[in-house]
Amino acid sequence: MKMDKLLVYLTALTILTVLLGNLFRSWVFFMGAISSLALFVIVGRSLPPDDIRVDVRRETSRGIRDVYLGDEIELNIHLENKGDELRFLEVHDILPSLVEVVDGSNHQIVRLEKGEKKDLYYKISCPVSGKIEVGPTKIRYRDTFNFFSEELDEEENISIRILPRVQEMKKIDINPSYTKHWLGDIKSKSIGVGNEFFSLREYHIGDEIRDINWKATARYQKPFTNEYEAEKSGDVILVVDGYKKGIVGTMRNNTLESSVDAAASLSSAILSARNQVGVIVAGEYLNWVYPGTGKNQYQSILSNLAKFEKGGTWGLEGVKWLLEDFFPRRSMIIFISPLTVPEFSDTIVDFCRREYDVMVISPDPVKIEKNIVGDLGSTAEKLHRAERKNIIEKLWTYGTVVVDWDPNQPLEPALEEVLRYRQRKRRA
Amino acid sequence: MILSAALASLTSLHSVYWFFPLIFCIVPLIGYNVRRLLFLDSGIPLLIISYLFVNRVISFTTANLLSIIGFFFLFVGVWFYARNTLLVSGIDEVFESSSDKNVQDFKRSALNDLFGNVVMGFFLAVFAGLIGAYSSLEMGIGANIEIILMVIFSSAVFFILYLLINIFSWKKTA
Numbered sequence: 303m304k305m306d307k308l309l310v311y312l313t314a315l316t317i318l319t320v321l322l323g324n325l326f327r328s329w330v331f332f333m334g335a336i337s338s339l340a341l342f343v344i345v346g347r348s349l350p351p352d353d354i355r356v357d358v359r360r361e362t363s364r365g366i367r368d369v370y371l372g373d374e375i376e377l378n379i380h381l382e383n384k385g386d387e388l389r390f391l392e393v394h395d396i397l398p399s400l401v402e403v404v405d406g407s408n409h410q411i412v413r414l415e416k417g418e419k420k421d422l423y424y425k426i427s428c429p430v431s432g433k434i435e436v437g438p439t440k441i442r443y444r445d446t447f448n449f450f451s452e453e454l455d456e457e458e459n460i461s462i463r464i465l466p467r468v469q470e471m472k473k474i475d476i477n478p479s480y481t482k483h484w485l486g487d488i489k490s491k492s493i494g495v496g497n498e499f500f501s502l503r504e505y506h507i508g509d510e511i512r513d514i515n516w517k518a519t520a521r522y523q524k525p526f527t528n529e530y531e532a533e534k535s536g537d538v539i540l541v542v543d544g545y546k547k548g549i550v551g552t553m554r555n556n557t558l559e560s561s562v563d564a565a566a567s568l569s570s571a572i573l574s575a576r577n578q579v580g581v582i583v584a585g586e587y588l589n590w591v592y593p594g595t596g597k598n599q600y601q602s603i604l605s606n607l608a609k610f611e612k613g614g615t616w617g618l619e620g621v622k623w624l625l626e627d628f629f630p631r632r633s634m635i636i637f638i639s640p641l642t643v644p645e646f647s648d649t650i651v652d653f654c655r656r657e658y659d660v661m662v663i664s665p666d667p668v669k670i671e672k673n674i675v676g677d678l679g680s681t682a683e684k685l686h687r688a689e690r691k692n693i694i695e696k697l698w699t700y701g702t703v704v705v706d707w708d709p710n711q712p713l714e715p716a717l718e719e720v721l722r723y724r725q726r727k728r729r730a
Numbered sequence: 731m732i733l734s735a736a737l738a739s740l741t742s743l744h745s746v747y748w749f750f751p752l753i754f755c756i757v758p759l760i761g762y763n764v765r766r767l768l769f770l771d772s773g774i775p776l777l778i779i780s781y782l783f784v785n786r787v788i789s790f791t792t793a794n795l796l797s798i799i800g801f802f803f804l805f806v807g808v809w810f811y812a813r814n815t816l817l818v819s820g821i822d823e824v825f826e827s828s829s830d831k832n833v834q835d836f837k838r839s840a841l842n843d844l845f846g847n848v849v850m851g852f853f854l855a856v857f858a859g860l861i862g863a864y865s866s867l868e869m870g871i872g873a874n875i876e877i878i879l880m881v882i883f884s885s886a887v888f889f890i891l892y893l894l895i896n897i898f899s900w901k902k903t904a
């Protein structure tokens with residue numbers, strides 16, 4: 303029974319007035335008791351309905367469960383009143399703290415006639431990538447004077463994956479130094495399957511008719527065949543630093559979010575150049591995707607980037623072990639790290655000494671911090687800058703290509719500049 | 731709330747304790763302002779009792795009976811209205827779309843409920859009070875009226891019993 307509160311007050315008032323009436327031998331108190339009883343009976347009219355049953359069903363619009371960072375997703379709550387009329391029904395869909403409601407509301411009041419069905423809509427957007435849980439849905443019935451309330455059934459949670467933001471990078475040409483035999487976009491300076499003309503040679507039996515160079519054949523009076531520069535592909539492995547103690551920034555704007563965005567953008571660009579891409583995310587657990595190509599690979603990389611949890615129990619030994627024992631040798635490794643954890647830069651140096659082709663993309667934590675708090679104070683900023691400069695210089699001396707990236711700016715220009723330098727160095 | 735307490739004090743100037751309602755209205759007033767329902771809910775019954783105490787020695791007349799019951803329901807009306815206002819202000823704080831049709835309907839239905847409960851409660855209390863007075867204070871009335879009153883009284887008792895049983899048998903079926 304949910305009318306306890308009012309019952310207690312009225313009963314107490316009745317008993318008290320009867321006692322005082324006897325004590326003072328006054329009819330006035332008895333009138334008070336009679337009025338309390340009358341009120342008690344009349345308030346019975348405002349009792350909650352006998353049968354309070356509401357069916358609740360929540361779903362996303364068109365059943366979507368994956369959405370890109372910053373995109374909106376519509377949630378529908380279907381209500382069906384299977385009991386008596388409900389004049390005040392509070393519907394509150396519980397959302398994680400970072401989720402923003404961009405249209406409508408997740409907390410609404412509805413009135414439901416007997417048997418009535420109602421659909422509530424609202425749109426959400428999440429400023430950080432990862433997995434979010436929507437729900438449960440809290441339903442509460444209240445009377446007009448707030449004496450009675452009744453909590454109703456709750457709906458199960460639903461999970462939505464917020465995939466990282468992907469920047470378009472058309473001009474980027476990340477070519478691994480070591481290529482594999484399968485077809486790609488990297489010109490290998492050797493004869494093979496490709497589109498770029500390389501040289502001419504005499505026709506051999508079995509050559510394709512379409513490869514015959516008709517002009518040369520006419521000039522020398524014997525058949526000549528075109529040879530092409532082989533276009534190959536390589537393996538690129540992205541290692542994302544998700545160690546909690548190295549993360550700088552707020553929940554919404556931090557080095558980890560920037561690293562995840564960079565990894566998603568790079569994997570898209572590298573896969574579109576027909577290379578094989580793998581990912582290792584070093585966070586609370588080690589998540590990895592073995593190198594592969596195509597759209598499915600891209601989707602599985604995004605899923606892995608969206609589901610990982612920041613942390614740091616495994617240490618970098620786990621990453622080393624994975625790269626050495628499970629991933630292809632001579633792969634290009636791109637570390638994406640703010641370089642705030644000293645062990646991480648030591649591991650990178652260790653990989654440079656071996657046969658790996660290493661590149662580092664480092665979101666600048668000082669720029670992120672400055673964007674959040676404004677001026678950092680010149681001494682502190684200078685110290686951080688000097689420390690970071692030392693680490694980056696140390697990595698350069700070991701042959702690592704380091705992209706010092708301001709996460710407030712697009713990645714492409716910073717990357718392009720460093721890649722041009724890398725290509726010049728390789729040619730030299 | 732202050733107005734109703736002040737009115738109660740003004741009509742109780744015959745007593746040396748006429749200021750009691752004014753003092754006892756402080757507790758529910760604080761409860762209302764700090765949004766603590768416990769203070770509001772315990773303060774109003776105390777205010778009612780203080781008013782009854784101040785007027786405990788007045789003589790039994792129909793005007794006094796109406797005045798006592800009238801003030802009782804005035805305080806109850808203020809109590810219910812304060813609770814509803816707190817609920818609605820909570821809704822307005824939480825819900826941006828307080829102009830929503832559902833919220834407006836709810837506010838309107840609250841006023842209807844308040845008016846219905848207080849007015850009907852008042853008439854029921856006056857009726858019950860008159861019958862009680864008749865039965866205990868030996869008011870001299872004619873035999874015909876006495877029979878009619880007895881029939882009405884018996885019906886009212888059965889009706890109240892029915893309502894009470896209905897209230898206590900209410901169960902959560904959800």
